Amino acid sequence: MPDKPRLIERGFPLKQASLDSSAEKYGPKGHISGFHLWPARRPLAACRAALIATLLPDPGDAEERRRLIERIGGRVVPKIEKKKVNGKLVEIEREETIGGILHWGRESDPDMQFFRDEIRKAYGGHAPRVLDPFAGGGAIPLEAMRLGCEVTAIDINPVAWFVLKCTLEYPQKLAGQKHPLPEFVLHDRDFMESFLKAQGFKGAT
Known part of the structure; x- marks a missing residue:
């Protein structure tokens, strides 16, 4: 891709990535945090947003940039929750995202294919290569793989190395297999x- 400004240099769905990253703290079923507790693990939502915004060029138009960022992160909307506080039922307003591809469970959203295609288009029809030399718990390489990139993940810590094998390699090799x-x-x-x-x-x- 020519050396032109990337999307992350002009705009980023910061609030949406923050909200959806916070939702991952509670360990939804199937999340990679269930493999092994890794203290420096990065939220998948933040990694996905950062990778897309880094790999894609900035469209150069403010309105197109806004639409692209919304397609990544969705829209932030208020949500009213009812909770008991000191024996009384109170309404608490919090924010959540609607749409986008960052929230847990949206990794299979049809828009993921849109971004895979756009990334390949930006690199002349080829999958870009992503290197993470300190991959740790594997969040960045996992999200890069989901975006169709060629990924190299490295870590000198033997525990991290095994976590990476379980996150990136074994699911592809062993998916669907059952053993007594x-x-x-x-x-x-x-x-x-x-x-x-x-x-x-x-x-x-």
Whole structure:
């Protein structure tokens, strides 16, 4: 891509990325934070926004830039929640996003393909290469892969290396495969209760 200003140099969905990143703190099901506690893990929403805004060129037009940023982050709208405070029911107003592709669960949104195509178009029809030399928990390379980039993730910490394998490599190699549990674990009550609970069999023993 010619050396022209990137979108991130002119605009960025900062508030939307912040709101959707905060929503990830509670560990939604399937989130990579469930693999292993990594203290410096970056929010997926912020990584996705930063990557798109870094890889795409700035459109050069204020209105087009606004539409593009809204397509990434969506719109911020107020939401009223009712909570009990000191025994009284009170209404609390908070903000959330509508639309965009940053919120957890929107990684399969059709607009993701739009951004994959736009990124490839910006690089002459080829997938750009993204290098993360201190990949840690793998948030940046994971989001780069979701955007169709060729990714190299590196970390010298052996724990981070294994977390990266589990985040980026094993899901592609092992997706859809099922293997029987070893015989010895079937007699471990604590393990089986934990395993069945994780599979959604509540109350199973």
